[in-house]
Every structure is written in structure tokens, then in C-alpha cells.
Amino acid sequence: MQGGSGFNAVPPPFDKSRVLDVKPLRSLRPIFPNANEAPPFLCPSPSGPFPPGYSPFYPFSMPSPSETPDVNQPEEPPTWTPPAAPAPIRAFRTPEMANGDVDQSGKEAGPSNSKKRTSSRTRGSTSSQKKEKRSKFHLDPAITANYVVPISQAQREDGTRDVVDCVLITFDGLRRRLSQLEDAKEVPSGLARRSDLRAANILMTKGFRTNMRKRIGVVPGVEIGDIFFFRMELCMVGLHSQSMGGIDWIGGKGSLDEEPLAVSIVSSGYYDDDAEDKDVLIYSGQGGAMTRDKPVGDQKLERGNLALERSMRRANEVRVIRGIRDVANPNAKIYVYDGLYVIQESWMEKGKSGANTFKYKLVRVPRQPEAFAVWKSIEKWKENVSSRPGLILPDLTSGAETIAVSLVNDFDDEKGPAYFNYCSTPKYSKTFAIVQSSYGCGCRKGCTAGDLNCSCIRKNSGDLPYTTNGVLVSRKPLVYECGPSCPCGANCKIRVSQSGLKVRLEVFKTKDRGWGLRSYDPIRAGAFICEYAGEVIDKDRLKKKLQEGDNDEYIFDSSRSYEPFKWNYEPGLVGEEATNGASGDSDIPSPVIMTAKDFGNVARFMNHSCNPNVFWQQVIYEENNESFLHIAFFAVRHIPPMTELTYDYGTLSQEGDDSLNLRKKKCLCGTSKCRGYFVL
DNA sequence: GAGACCTCACATTC
């Protein structure tokens, strides 16, 4: 995920200047360097003098840069070693098997034997070693044992952007796969529910997590504006390690000289917090709420409440995560990391039920990039498009898409991109129809997961390629969607990419890369964004076009070389040798080349990045009794609103052709993985 | 070290 709050062409995915802004705000550096060596608690006056070993408090004095962990250090990408042998997750044990074989699964899980190693009381550098406990779930050992954990011990303690991305992408890949199995009821009931918890449990048991060392302030690799779709995601990247609790803290384990200090809170609306203001949050303490076996009671100054109280006295920063109702899925919440806050005051008041409730007034530390504030602005723009500053056109598609796409320039005076014809689907000439016997499935009521009588599901190797939420489960050489001759209705789960835009997009002027594309809505990993529409041409015509000096900057070419990246949880499908899940695979009838110079859709505005947040996937479905390939774009990871959408344009597979080499351009993606150039 | 306790989840059902 990329930080995504810049209004003005912040080059995602990694705007270093923005992160630099955050750094000085970090104040109290290791308060508890080590539980065993920590000096007794001291509370210096804000203006000093400060006891040795303590940094002064912000804002009275800035911490010295050398004491601030450098979020922007060159990152060591996690080395990714796929398992030696493919281990499909489909191989779940039945409960009977698992119960009869508990010892074996424990043994096979490897690290689980090491739980004696450290006392659970030790904190600091050894804290993560105790975590390698046994999973509660009885999985086929082949799933867990073969899995090489690509997270080093150091990365487990302290993350980087790449490690955080890796953890989240792996988590959601596994979660989607489990969810797919659950939908298909391929797993014994009861084992499959809550794929989020199960995925997190499997990975965390293997030590597949980061930032386990709890800390006050900045969490390396997590950026303000990052979004999460499950509480477990917050745990896995060390942003907030309580799986349910709203307040997370360190210290205070019963000893008097070690007071608890809050590190983070999640405001999700369970208590009546006041979360309307973008910079101020009135947060309720924990406890006292009515549960099944307990009536409403007064809150006590203990646990999280005590930690918040102590953090207020010390003017410590507290990370704030705001839970927001997901408009696309009203049952669910999206968690937005809104940066650091300080607690300005606290009081006790009578809640609705008459019981005493703690209240904390948290105020956002200034000079941080906007996050929640962006959401508030977008809310207004969506109500009334003309309130969007810099708006040129409310809908540049002139109604061709199901959802309007704004054209905005809040950067300079340019009035819009060069003229082109908007078309929402690719223009194929007859010669490109795929010779393929086309036949529909027979599902009258819509295709249901696990129904192997459905020929469309069978074409997708027996899986429904999308989850119930319409999220793509795995990258594949080809995804088969239902077509017009399928009797399933338009609401069929296998009609995701053909049903048009789902998120509110904006074409905007970037600061140095022409026009770009971004979204007002949050986009979760695997969600469909748009397809690539243009005129389909063949290789020869492309070559000729370029030799004639046509300066076409809107080419899509699936036959280029694409940087491999791991997205599916399943090892083997998209492995180290496979490229973009496409080229070189015999499943692909023919490469797809399109130009969107004269005819195209929003996808023509997506810029290149060497570390993109969007990937393409070939999709096929039949139209007018002939099948055509489509290029559909899906989110690599969760993408916060207003983050520029980018994909990898790929590199040329055959070097030496001058007309092609001329199309190399200097890359401005600014990511740590930048190759230095890209190909138009 | 085992287990009780705490908790602003989530999905499903009504």
C-alpha cells in the first residue's frame, strides 16, 4: 500500500519528502530500551533538564536526527524464496484426520518446538522469539512446512516499506484463497469461517509479521494514509497489536515503576467517540460496556485507560487509526492510519447509560500529511463534483462509463489532455476473434462457487475466480468470465470485469508525468479497477507504425517482458519463472496489443511505475458468439483514496530494434525498485 | 507456564 494523501501529483508509491516531514515529529525515543535495563521512570519537566538517556519532548525541542530511526533507509527487500514444492491449499484435512494427528501437525510446523527458548517476560530484542507458537488450526503439514518464511529476524522486529507490503500482500493472498475455498465449501464447515483470522493465524504462527517490537510513534514501513480492511492487518504490521481491543499500550505489567504508555488507538464507533473533526478526536476509554454476561458499569482507570492517562501526562504521541464504514460493503470497516496525535485533556463523564466513562481529547500533531482529512474532502466532492478544486470536466467519458470520471487540474493551467475518442471497450476487428468453441454454462440462477457442473467454473480450474465481494483471488494466465450465452444474470459472480467501473476515478495533472489516474474511493487488493480499451492491432502493424515515426504513447502490449512478482499465496502458479502470469504461457491464444491514442478509456491515463499498485490480467468472455481477450486491471494491494494508480509498462523482450529502443524513457516513478527507465 | 480475562471483529441471521 502506498501513502496516498497528496493532492498534487505526489509520485506514489513512495514520496520520501513526505515521510521526511513525519520524522521530526517523533519524540520519545526508546523509553523502554530494555525492560531489564530501563531506569526507573522519571517525569522530567517539559523544558528540561532531561535525565541522561531521555530525549526532550516535542515540541519543546526537536530530537536529534541521529536518534530518529530513518524510515527512508535503503530498504532490503525481503528475499522471497518460494517453497520447493507447490503445496496447494486445497489440501485441508478433515477434522477427523486432524484430531487424530495433532502431534504430527505440531511437529511439522517446525518452529513450534522452540517455544521454551525465551521467557515471555522478556521484552525488547527477544520479544518475537516467543511468538512461534503452535497454530490452532490443523493444516496439512504440506501447506505450512514447505513454506519458507521470507522474513528475517531483524525484519520481524523492525519493518521497512517493502517488508510491510510483503506481509500485507501475502496475508491477503492467503485470505482470499481461504475465502474462495470457504465459498466453495471445500473445507469442512467451521474450519473455513473467518478467513481473515485464519490467514493471520497461519502466517503469524510462522513468524510472518513485522514490527513486533512495540514502539511509540512512527512504525517503520507504515505510512500515514495507509488503509486496512481487517484488524488483523494492523496486528501483522505492528501498527496496533490488539486483535480486538481499541487501545494498545506498552509497559505497566504489574510493576509500579513501569507505567503503561499508550501506543495506538482504533476509533471505530463502538463507543460514542466524536470523530467528526479531521484533527481532533474525542475518544472514549475502554471497559464498562455491556456484554453478554456483564451489565453496564463504570470504567476504571486501568489497562488502556491508565495508559492513555499516562501518555497524556508525558505528552507522548499516540498513533490513531480511524475506522470508517466501507461504503462499498456496509457490513465492513476500513481502517485509516491517521498518524500521530497527542492527548490534550481527559475527563470523566456519564455515558448514555449513566455509567462513568473516560473521555480523551486527542489532537493531531501538525505538519503530517493528510489522511482522514482527504476522506472528508472526498465526501464533499462526491456530493457535489463542482466543489472539487481544479475541476475541468465532471465526466470526461460523457456518460460512456457507468460511473463518471472527473478531469481535474489543480496543478497548472493546462486545460486537458489531447483530444481522443472515449470508448469503454476495446475495438477488435474481426480478424482478432479467438477461435474457440464458445458455449455458455447452464446456471440459471447465477453461478455458485463449488458447483462443478458449471462449465465456466470448470474453465477456471474448478474455482470461482472472484470472491463473493468481487475480488480477484489469484493471478492466472487467463480468467474466464461468463458471457451472453450463459443464462446466469448480470449479477453473476463471474462477471466482474465486464460490468464496468466500480470506483470513482479522477484523471488529474501530475507534477512531472503528464496526466495520471487516481481514485476517490479506497480500493482493496484484488479489486477490479478498469480494463484497457483501445484499438487492437497486430505486431506487424505496431512495428510499421513506429518505424513511420508515429509517436504513440498509448500502447499496451502483453507480449513485453514483465517483472515477476508474487501475488497469489499458492506457490507455483505465479512463481519465480513466470512473468506477469501471461507471456510464454501456452494458455494464451495470442498476445494483445492495443493503442489507445485515438480511441481509449481511462486506462490510457495510468502511468508507469516500477513498483506499481495495479497489475493487468487477461480475461476472456464471449460477445456476439465470438471470444475476445480483455486486459483487466486489478489492485496489487489496498490503495488509499487519491493515490495515483500505476502499472508496470514492461520492458521489451527483443532488444536491438532501434524503433523500439527509441521508446525507452527515463522513469520518474521514484520507487526503491526503479529500473531507471520504462518503455512507452 | 497455563489459562482466565479483556476487548471499538466480523459474518451471518433475523
Added chain:
DNA sequence: CGAATGTGAGGTCT
């Protein structure tokens, strides 16, 4: 659709 409900997880703490 909101409320009710059941099954949860990691961390804290005894």
C-alpha cells in the same frame, strides 16, 4: 436495513 448473535484472536495478567 439495524439489531442480535456466535465464534473469535492476540495480548495482558494472574
